[in-house]
Amino acid sequence: MDFARASEVISSKLELGALPVAVSFVEAVPEGVRVFDEDVPSACTFWRRAELDVFYAPAEKHFNCPVGAMTMGFDMPEAVQRELMGLVEDMAGCGYIAPEEAANIPTVSKKKSGIVYGPLKNFPVEPDLILLWLTPTQAMLFTEAVGTSRWTEPSATAVFGRPSCAALPIALDKSTLTLSLGCIGMRTFTEISQDRLLAAVPWRKAEEFVAALEGTAKANATMRAFYEGRKAKFTA
Helix, strand or coil, X not given: CCHHHHHHHHHHHHCCCCCCEEEEEECCCCCCCCECCCCCCCCCHXXXXXXXXXXXXXXXXXXXXXXXXXXXXXXXXXXXHHHHHHHXXXXXXXXXXXXXXXXXXXXXXXXXXXXXXXXXHHCCCCCCEEEEEECHHHHHHHHHHHCCCCCCCCCCCCEECCCHHHHHHHHHHHCCCEEECCCHXXXXXXXXXXXXXXXXXXXXXXXXXHHHHHHHHHHHHHHHHHHHHHHHCCCC
């Protein structure tokens, strides 16, 4: 599927405030892609930087965020592993997580040396995931397009909380569209608006999702007209 068209349809039908971002886990730096050489405090910081341009972030650029480095599935040096263990202990100590949760946090299994980030519309390689920032109304349309709002479905769309980056390995490894309510780390580091949720769309599901989204937007426009007409009958 054409990246630019996918970006345009998703952006327009969901009326997004920020461009869809693409993520690709790669084993080498793609030709012509700049290597990110700044230090950032978290793995999720890259998601916001990717709204601006395309870049490759090597594994070590994720190490300032041990939890993010873990969920992205990077092999971490011993010092970062120790920091991660200490952080988990602190999280458990203050009641943020239960001690047994740490071993169950998902990680990306795909082999990689780093990650390419950037706007979907001009992404230079095939994405693994598309990331979206959604308001509750946009999330409503998202779940309807995915089909898990239907009462005939066995379960609702998977919605996760802390850590928000865990939504990426779930979406990628299980090939399922996911939503994350976020975590306090994500909201601190990305400075995303408090009314936004994170959505992750596997690229292999993108064409199906885009087609469904077009139909969902049309159906909701029809229902909006109906409801507005009904409402007008009761407006003085």
